[in-house]
Amino acid sequence: MDSPTSLWNTFSAAFTQTDVPNITWIEMLLSLAAAVVLSIPRRSWRYFGLLATATHELGHAFAALTSGQRLSGIRLRLDHSGTTTSYSRSRVAAAWSCFWGYPVPALVGAAFVWCGFHGWGPAAMAISALVLAASFLFLRNLAGFVITAAAIAGTAALTFFAPPPVVGHVAVIFGLALLVAAVRDLLKLSNVHIRRRDRLSSSDAYLLYRATSVPSGVWIALFTLLVAGAWLVAWQPISIILLEGA
Template sequence: MDIPANFWSAFSAAFTQTNVPTVTWGEMLLSLAAAVALSIPRGSWRYFGLLATATHELGHAFAAVTSGQRLSGIRLRLDHSGTTTTYSRSRLAAAWSCFWGYPVPAMVGAAFVWCGLGGWGPAAMAGSSLVLAASLVFLRNFAGLAVTIAAIAGAAALAFLASGSMAGHVTVVLGLALLVAAVRDLLKLTNVHLRRRDRLNTSDAYLLYRATAVPSGIWIALFTLVVAGAWLVAWQPVSAILLERR
C-alpha cells in the first residue's frame, strides 16, 4: 500500500467540489436552531465559544502578518479570553490588526455557509485544518494548544472521513453558529463600554481608541457594520432555501 500516495489523493480530493447538498426548508430551520443552540445557552457556549475565540484571535494574527508585523504569540484561555501579541513600528498597522478580531468570526461564518451550500464543505474544513495547524507554531499556552488540536481533529475528520453531504451540512451549521457568536460577542463588548467600564482595558475598541484617538463607539459601529455585512452575505443562500417553502 502506497500510504503517501493515498494520503495525497485523499488530501487533494478534499479540495474539490462535491455534489451540492440538498438542503430542504425544514433542514435549514433545523440548522438555524442548531446554530443558536451552540452559541446562546451557557452550557454549549462554554465549549463552542472557545472556537469563536480562536477565530477572533486568528483574525488579529492574520491581519498582523499580512500588514508586515511580527507575530510573537497567541494565547487562548478557557474563560473565552485571548491575546495575540504583535510588534510593529507603525500605529496604522497595529490598529489594522487590532480591528480584525470581532468581525472575523462573522466573515468566516458567512464563508462557511456559502461553502457548505455550494458543495465546498470538505474544502472549507480541510482549509480550516491547515490554518489551525499553522497556528500551532504561535500558540504559547496549553489551553490554546488543546483547543486548537481538538478543532484540527474535528475539521480533519469532516474533510477526510465524512461524506461530502455531511461535511456540507455541518459546515453550514458551524457557519451560522459563528455568525450568531459574532453578534453575541458584539453585545458583550457593548456591555463592557456601557456597564462594565472597569474592564475597558480588555476591549479592542478601547485599545483602538488609545492607538488612534477615534472614539470607541465609532469602532464598535464599524465592527457592527462588518458583522451585519457578513450576515447579509450569508443570508442570501439561506433565504433562497427558506423562500422555496412559499
C-alpha cells in the same frame, strides 16, 4: 490502515467542488436551531465559544502578519479570553491588527455558509485544518494547544471520513454558529462600554481609541457594519430555501 498516498489523495480531493447539498427548508430550520444551540446556551457556549475565541485571535494574527508586524504569540484561555501579541513601529499597522478581531468570526462564518451551499464544504474544512495547524507555530500556552488540537481533529475527521454532502451541511451549521457567536460577542463588547467600564482595558474598541483617538463607538459601529454585512451574504441562500418551503 490507509497508506500515506491514500490519505493524501483524500485530502487533495477535498479541494475539488462536490455536488451541492440538497438542503430542504425543514433542514434549514434545523440548521438554524443547531447554530443557536451551539452559540447561545451557557453549557454549549462553554465549548463552542472556545472556537469563536480562536477565530477572533487568528483574525488579529493574520492581520498582523499581512501588515508586516512581528507576531510574538497567541494565547487562548478556557475562560474564552485570548491574547495575540505583535510588535510594530507603525500605529496604522497596530490598529489594523487590533481591528480584525471581532469581524473575523462573522466573515469566516459567512464563508463557511457560502462554501457549504456551493459544494465547497470539504475545501473549507481542509483549509481550516491547515490554518489551525500553522497556528501551532505561534501558540504560547497549553490551553491554546489543546483547543487548537481538538479543532484540527474535528476538521480533519470531517475532511477524511465524512461524505461531502454531510460536510456541506456541517459547514452551513458551523458558519451560522460563528455568525451567531459574532453577534453575541458584539453585544458583550457593547455591554463593557455601557455598563462594565472597569473592563475597558480588555476592549479592542478601547485599544483602538487609545491608538488612534477615534472614539470607541465608531469602532464598534464598524465592527457591527461588517458583522451585518456577513449576515447579509450568508442569509441570501438561506432565505431562498425558506421562501421555497413557505
